[in-house]
Amino acid sequence: MKNVLTSFLRGTDRRALSALSLSLVAGAVLQGIAFALIVPIARALFAPEPRVAWPWIAALVVVAAVQSVLHHRSVPMGNELGAQLVTTVNRTVSQRISQLPAHQLGAARSDRLAALDSSAIVVLMGLPAHVLRPLVAAVVTPMSVIVIAVFAAPAAAMLIAVAWIVSLVLAFAAARMLTATTEPDAAQWLERVRSWPVQPPAGAARRISSIVLPAAGEVLLWRSIELLLCGAMAVSVFVVTDGDPVTAVALILLSALMVRPTTEAALLASTVLNSREVLRNVGELLDGDPGAQQDWPEHDDIEFAEVGLAVGQVPFGFRLAARSCTALLGGSDGIRLTLAELATGNLAPPSGRVLVGGTPIADIAPGEVERNVHWVGPADPTSDELVGLPESEVALRAAQRMRATDSTTLSESDRACFGVLRAFGRAPRLAVVDLTSLHAVDSELDELVAEFARERTCLVLPPADAGAPAYAQRLVVEDLSGKIEARS
Amino acid sequence: MSGDGIGWRVRTSLVLEALGAVTTVASLVLVVEVCRRLLGDSGGSPAVLVVSAVAVVLFGAAVQFVGRVLSRDAGTRTREALRAGVAFRLRAALPAGALHASWREHGTTLGRDISSVGVMVGRATPEFVSAVLVFVLSIGYLFWVDWLMALVTLLPILLGFGVFGFISVRYAKEMKVDYEANVSALDSARPVLPLGERVGQAGTRASVAARTLRAARELTVQTDRFGEYFRQRIGELLSGRALAEIAFAPLTVLVFVLCGGGLLVQAGWLPAVDLLPFVVVGTGLAAPLLAITYYLEEIGEGKLAATRLGAVIAGTREEPEPIEGLTVPETGVLTVVAADPRDATRVVATTSTQVPADRICVVDVEPAVVLGEISAYIADGRPAEAERCARIARVHDLVAATPKGYESIVDIDVRLSPAESQRLALARALAADSRLVVLDARALPADVLADAVAELAPKTAVLVVTPDTAGVGTGEVRVVVDGHLAESGTHPVSAIAEESR
Numbered sequence: 001m002k003n004v005l006t007s008f009l010r011g012t013d014r015r016a017l018s019a020l021s022l023s024l025v026a027g028a029v030l031q032g033i034a035f036a037l038i039v040p041i042a043r044a045l046f047a048p049e050p051r052v053a054w055p056w057i058a059a060l061v062v063v064a065a066v067q068s069v070l071h072h073r074s075v076p077m078g079n080e081l082g083a084q085l086v087t088t089v090n091r092t093v094s095q096r097i098s099q100l101p102a103h104q105l106g107a108a109r110s111d112r113l114a115a116l117d118s119s120a121i122v123v124l125m126g127l128p129a130h131v132l133r134p135l136v137a138a139v140v141t142p143m144s145v146i147v148i149a150v151f152a153a154p155a156a157a158m159l160i161a162v163a164w165i166v167s168l169v170l171a172f173a174a175a176r177m178l179t180a181t182t183e184p185d186a187a188q189w190l191e192r193v194r195s196w197p198v199q200p201p202a203g204a205a206r207r208i209s210s211i212v213l214p215a216a217g218e219v220l221l222w223r224s225i226e227l228l229l230c231g232a233m234a235v236s237v238f239v240v241t242d243g244d245p246v247t248a249v250a251l252i253l254l255s256a257l258m259v260r261p262t263t264e265a266a267l268l269a270s271t272v273l274n275s276r277e278v279l280r281n282v283g284e285l286l287d288g289d290p291g292a293q294q295d296w297p298e299h300d301d302i303e304f305a306e307v308g309l310a311v312g313q314v315p316f317g318f319r320l321a322a323r324s325c326t327a328l329l330g331g332s333d334g335i336r337l338t339l340a341e342l343a344t345g346n347l348a349p350p351s352g353r354v355l356v357g358g359t360p361i362a363d364i365a366p367g368e369v370e371r372n373v374h375w376v377g378p379a380d381p382t383s384d385e386l387v388g389l390p391e392s393e394v395a396l397r398a399a400q401r402m403r404a405t406d407s408t409t410l411s412e413s414d415r416a417c418f419g420v421l422r423a424f425g426r427a428p429r430l431a432v433v434d435l436t437s438l439h440a441v442d443s444e445l446d447e448l449v450a451e452f453a454r455e456r457t458c459l460v461l462p463p464a465d466a467g468a469p470a471y472a473q474r475l476v477v478e479d480l481s482g483k484i485e486a487r488s
Numbered sequence: 489m490s491g492d493g494i495g496w497r498v499r500t501s502l503v504l505e506a507l508g509a510v511t512t513v514a515s516l517v518l519v520v521e522v523c524r525r526l527l528g529d530s531g532g533s534p535a536v537l538v539v540s541a542v543a544v545v546l547f548g549a550a551v552q553f554v555g556r557v558l559s560r561d562a563g564t565r566t567r568e569a570l571r572a573g574v575a576f577r578l579r580a581a582l583p584a585g586a587l588h589a590s591w592r593e594h595g596t597t598l599g600r601d602i603s604s605v606g607v608m609v610g611r612a613t614p615e616f617v618s619a620v621l622v623f624v625l626s627i628g629y630l631f632w633v634d635w636l637m638a639l640v641t642l643l644p645i646l647l648g649f650g651v652f653g654f655i656s657v658r659y660a661k662e663m664k665v666d667y668e669a670n671v672s673a674l675d676s677a678r679p680v681l682p683l684g685e686r687v688g689q690a691g692t693r694a695s696v697a698a699r700t701l702r703a704a705r706e707l708t709v710q711t712d713r714f715g716e717y718f719r720q721r722i723g724e725l726l727s728g729r730a731l732a733e734i735a736f737a738p739l740t741v742l743v744f745v746l747c748g749g750g751l752l753v754q755a756g757w758l759p760a761v762d763l764l765p766f767v768v769v770g771t772g773l774a775a776p777l778l779a780i781t782y783y784l785e786e787i788g789e790g791k792l793a794a795t796r797l798g799a800v801i802a803g804t805r806e807e808p809e810p811i812e813g814l815t816v817p818e819t820g821v822l823t824v825v826a827a828d829p830r831d832a833t834r835v836v837a838t839t840s841t842q843v844p845a846d847r848i849c850v851v852d853v854e855p856a857v858v859l860g861e862i863s864a865y866i867a868d869g870r871p872a873e874a875e876r877c878a879r880i881a882r883v884h885d886l887v888a889a890t891p892k893g894y895e896s897i898v899d900i901d902v903r904l905s906p907a908e909s910q911r912l913a914l915a916r917a918l919a920a921d922s923r924l925v926v927l928d929a930r931a932l933p934a935d936v937l938a939d940a941v942a943e944l945a946p947k948t949a950v951l952v953v954t955p956d957t958a959g960v961g962t963g964e965v966r967v968v969v970d971g972h973l974a975e976s977g978t979h980p981v982s983a984i985a986e987e988s989r
Binding site: 031034035038041042045046050052054057060061064067068071072075076079080082083084086087090091093094097098102103105106107109110111113114115116117118119121125129130183185190210211212214215216218219222223226227229230233234237238245246248249252253256257260261263264267268270271273274277310331332333334335337338340341344346347366370375377408409410411412432434436437439461463464465 | 512515516519522523526527528534535538541542545546548549552553556557559560561564567596597598599600603606607611612615619671674675678679680681685686688690691693694695696697698699700701703704705707708711712714715716718719722723726727729730731733734737738739740742743746747750753754760761763764767768771772775776778779782783786789828829830886889891902903904905906907908930932933934955
């Protein structure tokens with residue numbers, strides 16, 4: 001979570017943050033002063049000759065009014081900071097994602113990004129204005145009461161300070177217990193779905209850490225406040241007051257009021273935990289290695305250098321010449337597609353390297369990869385116009401037919417055709433043409449792919465049972481017995 | 489989910505939570521009584537009461553701890569049950585079309601939904617019950633002490649409610665539509681991965697990366713917009729909420745208690761010592777109220793999430809409009825020619841709903857979702873049958889080439905393309921004991937389809953949906969055009985089928 005706070009502080013108006021902090025602290029101090037006024041008020045009210053101490057009550061009203069004004073003024077400041085927090089955090093997340101190589105942008109990161117939805121954003125926005133205030137008050141209000149008590153009753157102040165320190169230690173212990181375990185997020189549990197059984201049976205250790213500790217934390221947070229109040233009551237009765245029951249009652253009332261901000265903060269535990277989950281998610285989104293961010297090489301041949309697809313597998317290698325078209329044949333679709341994903345940087349090999357013009361593809365800036373690499377497959381037509389088509393008869397004829405065809409009745413071959421037509425507009429330097437979902441390639445599509453492959457480095461993946469297209473070199477993948485070998 | 493022991497845990501935890509709430513109020517009442525005894529308002533030693541208060545707090549802590557353990561356990565079990573339910577649904581033989589549709593609708597929110605339901609069961613509900621009971625018991629006690637002073641204490645809280653009400657009305661009248669539109673725009677920026685991409689089918693990584701990148705950019709744009717909207721409109725509304733927070737603050741309640749109480753004491757309508765409960769208990773009245781608003785939000789979210797998850801786990805299939813005259817065959821092979829893909833999809837959907845989900849296998853045009861061990865996916869517990877069916881579906885060579893063969897786990901030991909997933913789905917259909925097998929010819933090569941039909945025909949009813957007459961074999965034939973049954977007959981098909989192409 002440290003990286004989230006760092007990014008927030010870097011992108012936030014420091015003066016606004018200082019102003020809000022000052023306002024919250026001042027409000028909490030004023031609340032402490034107001035609570036301390038209960039002592040003279042109670043002493044007058046419960047004296048043997050009772051009277052209502054209106055001057056003290058008037059002072060209380062004035063302090064409360066000023067505190068309320070501060071509270072009211074701090075809310076817009078908190079809202080502004082909340083909006084800044086969200087926009088800063090989301091911009092940082094977006095920037096980080098745009099710097100990451102494609103192989104780090106898998107489904108898990110996508111899930112985490114999806115979790116940054118409106119609910120998460122509203123939770124973050126509410127942090128400075130509505131959650132921070134009770135948390136600050138829970139710490140600062142008792143502190144200010146202690147400071148006041150030092151001048152009025154040093155012995156009482158010392159005891160209150162000890163109780164306050166104990167309560168802080170207990171609150172810290174409770175917070176540790178509440179955050180001792182984290183539930184797997186969407187990305188993590190969906191990964192587990194792949195292997196059966198979905199969840200291992202919960203062991204005793206897991207139960208203790210995921211159930212007993214948070215439960216103990218919740219109870220400790222809440223009941224420690226009550227126990228402290230009881231302790232304060234006992235001290236007031238037996239130690240401090242020295243036979244003065246009115247002072248004892250006044251101190252008990254002061255203790256009861258002092259714990260109120262802490263109670264308020266304890267009641268927000270659930271909201272704080274929700275905020276923590278959102279911040280944890282943001283923290284994970286900010287993780288990742290952006291790589292060396294190099295430019296796309298001028299000479300972009302593709303080299304698989306000692307690549308292994310699994311641990312212990314015999315490594316293999318091959319080279320695809322720049323501006324050449326190669327058909328990947330043989331093996332399973334899964335293996336061919338995996339090789340194509342490695343070539344385009346969408347997967348990182350477990351061992352070995354994939355180089356583009358001698359540079360590891362993971363080290364090329366993602367923007368450069370996005371501009372220069374394109375995965376072409378069957379696509380649904382969009383309202384976008386087809387642009388960048390070559391002046392060749394085959395492309396223009398196909399485009400004309402696509403425009404005339406009802407988009408809801410397209411076959412898989414038509415969709416593939418559309419995918420290739422749209423790819424002309426992207427003008428990639430390296431392209432994969434994935435035709436594995438087709439049963440066969442008709443002549444129109446074959447000609448279109450040939451036209452597309454002419455000006456770039458192109459990997460074509462024909463349907464499983466189809467042969468190599470005439471315009472492409474052949475690269476046959478053997479993946480029997482877990483051994484992969486590519487031969488031209 | 490009650491079968492997982494969740495129900496009794498929740499009920500018991502709520503009872504214990506209620507008992508805990510009673511002890512919370514009781515300990516405060518004992519604090520008041522200690523003060524009364526110190527002031528000589530009632531007889532007896534305050535020491536006994538101090539010890540009693542400590543005992544009540546410790547008892548409350550013990551009771552609440554057991555309650556929270558149970559509710560936390562219930563929350564964890566709920567999450568586990570939901571995860572297992574979703575996993576089961578993803579791995580079950582639900583027609584891929586229905587599964588993909590369900591995923592498109594709810595897939596992105598599944599993780600958050602499961603968490604929301606867990607929070608509702610394990611945290612928000614017990615805390616809500618506790619907060620409500622503490623408030624109700626406290627207010628009951630204060631009315632018992634002095635009803636007039638109780639009303640004075642409640643005054644700021646009622647004012648706070650008034651402000652809340654005013655804000656709610658203003659929100660509903662002026663901002664609800666705007667706000668929901670902004671929230672919806674924000675949510676629409678999320679990356680929504682199709683199921684095939686989510687489970688990591690080979691060849692989908694480029695699309696996943698592109699979607700994630702696009703979504704990140706869009707999220708920035710929408711967040712900036714939402715931030716601006718928040719500053720201009722919602723911020724103003726929340727300033728109003730600040731007034732309610734001030735009204736609920738313990739300091740405000742204290743001011744009302746001392747000012748109102750002072751007047752009542754001075755007028756002789758209230759003994760000074762009766763102000764004690766209002767200072768000790770009254771100032772804490774509003775804190776649970778603010779918390780209740782947060783818990784209600786969490787419970788509301790949890791309920792919505794439970795509804796969405798229920799739809800996914802139950803595999804609720806939308807009833808498509810039936811095609812008049814088209815019924816599923818009892819035996820034999822029925823071929824439906826539907827040149828328009830929309831007709832073909834409708835035929836698959838309507839026939840799928842005519843047979844119970846556990847008695848039908850569908851090899852749909854949408855890629856099958858294959859998860860887990862290959863042998864278990866095809867024919868759980870029958871490895872020989874799994875291999876036999878894989879051979880017919882022409883997927884045996886692929887499986888045999890992997891290091892672990894039929895024990896390979898998809899996407900961990902072997903990555904499959906959508907087409908290969910379809911072949912495994914066909915193998916599963918061949919191995920299953922179904923009442924009906926629906927095969928969409930667009931999903932399979934003609935020779936594989938023909939072999940599958942030949943294998944299936946003697947033991948179960950088969951419905952083949954095909955865009956043209958090329959793959960039509962023997963048996964009954966129906967031709968569907970524009971959502972209507974255009975012709976029925978036996979092979980060979982009439983000219984209508986040819987014309988419908």
